Amino acid sequence: MQSVRSPGRSLTEEQFQCSICLEVFVEPVSTPCGHSFCQACLQGYWSHSKQCVCPMCKTSFPKRPQLSVNRVLAEISAHFQSGGGAEAEPGAEPRAGAGGGAGSVGGAGSVGGDFAQAGEVACDSCIGRKMRAVKSCLTCRGSYCEAHLLPHRRVKELAKHRLTAPLPRLEESVCRKHQRLLEVYCRSDHACVCPGCAETAHRTHDLVSIEREWKRKMSHLGKRRSEVKHLIKERAKKLEEIKQSIKVIKTSAQRELEETWKVYAELQRWAEQSQAELVAQITGRQREAERQAQELARGLEEELAQLRKRSAELETLMHSDDKLLLLQTLPSLAPPPEPMDWVAVSVSTELYVGTVRSSVSALLEKSQDMLKRLYSKEFRKLQNYSSEVFLDPATAQRTLAQSADGRKVWFEERKQAQTQQGDGTRRFHPALFVLAREGLGSGRHYWEVEVGSKTAWTLGVARQSVRRKGDIRLSPENGFWCLWLKAGQVKALSAARLPLQLSELPSRVGIYLDHEAGQVSFYDVKAHAHLYTFMDAFTESLFPIFSPCLCHDGKNSGPLIISPVKHS
Structure with missing residues (x-):
């Protein structure tokens, strides 16, 4: 002790x-x-x-x-x-x-x-x-x-x-060679070293203290953490949008299914009704034709009976040997009945020429009316994808004039169409075209163009890589999906020029592009009618393309106007 x-x-x-x-x-x-x-x-x-x-x-x-x-x-x-x-x-x-x-x-x-x-x-x-x-x-x-x-x-x-001071990972915090703490960071080798290693093997390297590098890394990590948090927030927001889109897709699909059942039930009802009316019409005609033929047959049978009776009387007199009786009886015989002209009498068996066609035509007219209503509903949906479209002056042919807001284009005869040195490869020459300022590389887009009473125009979309100099043939194979109006007729410029059967020319044209689906559709905005649809596979961005075409003596001088979409 x-x-x-x-x-x-x-x-x-x-x-x-x-x-x-x-x-x-x-x-x-x-x-x-x-x-x-x-x-x-x-x-x-x-x-x-x-x-x-x-x-x-x-x-x-x-x-x-x-x-x-x-x-x-x-x-x-x-x-x-x-x-x-x-x-x-x-x-x-x-x-x-x-x-x-x-x-x-x-x-x-x-x-x-x-x-x-x-x-x-x-x-x-x-x-x-x-x-x-x-x-x-x-x-x-x-x-x-x-x-x-x-x-x-x-x-x-x-x-x-x-x-x-206590170190959580002691073995990893001590230099095995010098038995000293790792207090220095080598930026050249991206390694932690002790002061002994720093004075020897790493003497010429970029060296800082562990504390300084830790603060630097923590600052960098803070920035990265902020970026990651921002990404997480964006991804969470996008995920919520996608989940909401899935709900909307389910609701839209159910609504479309109900509309489909309704439309096809109506078509089926019309078909059954048309078939029933056609059967009734054929049956009625059959009964009327049979009645008329039976009346003719009865009249003919009565006349045939009279003729046979007269033939029998005459046959009896011809075989009689009593000359006196023949002479006395012959004047008393009744005169024969006036014979009918049966040559012109006939029974028509072609009772149903055009009957089925007329019934089907009537059914098709009803279907066309329904199709117009469906086009009108589809058209209202397309307007939800309206996009801002502006003209790109750098692509316009030299004779085309444009408004300051980039929404109107027209032809001016007084402008010089000569190719200038600064045109480059973007400008069309000599074809009268101008592209939109921005390409459409994905998604759905819709825009409308006022053509008014112009007698010639071309509208559609074109690939960015299309030919812009010399002669140009408008076709999907060459990167153009367009309609044009010429000689009073609208044509779809597919591989062959396809005339469209229209009751009247459109004064305002709506253009719809679904890049992923490969669809370009044209609509008569005022009539809410579908004009034509191209289906293809798009591999690059597409640009709206416009051509007001030439004007002669003041004809076709009006502009093409990219108009704001007015939702129906």
């Missing part, structure tokens, strides 16, 4: 022992009731107690007291721990575990600080529930709590070891 001698009295080691761990105080603190304990022991005791009470007298405290280390008591305790100024009393035996070794009672599990929590460095020497490490030894490659760090403070050989 150690003691500190002073005149008149002696202080023993037992007076400086913690009643929890039975070891000399380490960072001693005192409770409001006056009892002293190791700071780690008292905090550990309170951490595992439901109430904050003194371990000795059980005095209860309403809230956990603020603890401060008693410096005087700590210095005296340290004096006993280091053995300075102490001597062994005669006959005294050293107390087992007094050095705070791993085998002391409660020393390894209780003394020296709080228990290690999640994210904190734990003591490598503690058994069972580990205490929080207070130091890491670079030489031993281990982290220790206050209790297990005592040997490094008492033993001279261990006191020479390099201690540092």
